[in-house]
Amino acid sequence: PIGYNWQLPNLWNGNTEGDGWHTLEGSPRPYVATFGIGNTYKLSRFVMWERAGTFTYGHGNPKEFSIWGSNVSQPRDQVLPILAPEGTVLGDWINLGNYNFPNPPSGNPANAFTPGDDAFVKAGVSFNIPFNAPNVKFIRLAVGSTWSGGATAHVIEMSFYGRPI
Incomplete structure (x- = not known):
């Protein structure tokens, strides 16, 4: 579910400040955003921009997350576990990787x-x-x-890189 009038397409609108993707308060974990990338790609990396300013390392910014992928034209919905080993296949989805957003570079809490x-x-x-x-x-x-451990998640922007197949 999308919350606070933020829209899923904000994740790839090129704006790394302002509105992004945001879940509704109290949504079940894991907090999920699903989207197509247009064509089939062999992905190599992605960049994530979390909400900064007063929200840096807090609120609904992801701390631990996974990226799942599907090459099916219309992948079926699938309830995902909070954590699964890389390569796990559930329905039409495969876990491409598990990630931790880096701790503050300063070493501060x-x-x-x-x-x-x-x-x-x-x-x-x-x-x-x-x-x-x-x-x-x-x-x-x-x-x-999330960094706050709260009941919502948000991301400002994501960019994926790879080659078209």
């Missing part, structure tokens, strides 16, 4: 972030997708935990 930590979040963080991951045309972000 998340609730005591510095201007440098905020700049790190604003710049976006790159994550590699395993070389042996299959080709996909759909992505499913599954957020298992």
Whole structure:
């Protein structure tokens, strides 16, 4: 579910500030966003921009998350576990990787972030997708935990990189 009038297409609108994707308060975990990437791609990496400023390392910013993929033209919905081993297949979906958003570079606790930590979040963080991951045309972000441990998740922007198949 989408909350606070934020829209799923905000995840790829090129705007790394402002509105992004946001779940409704109290949505079940994992918090999920599913979208097509147009064609089939062999993905190599992605960049995630979390909500910065007063939300840096807090609120609904993902701490632990997975990226699932499908190469089926109309993948069936599937309830995902909060965590599953990389390569796990559930219905039409395969777990491409499990990720942890890096801790604040300053070494401070998340609730005591510095201007440098905020700049790190604003710049976006790159994550590699395993070389042996299959080709996909759909992505499913599954957020298992957030920095606040609260009952909502949000991401400002995501960019995926790879080659078309």
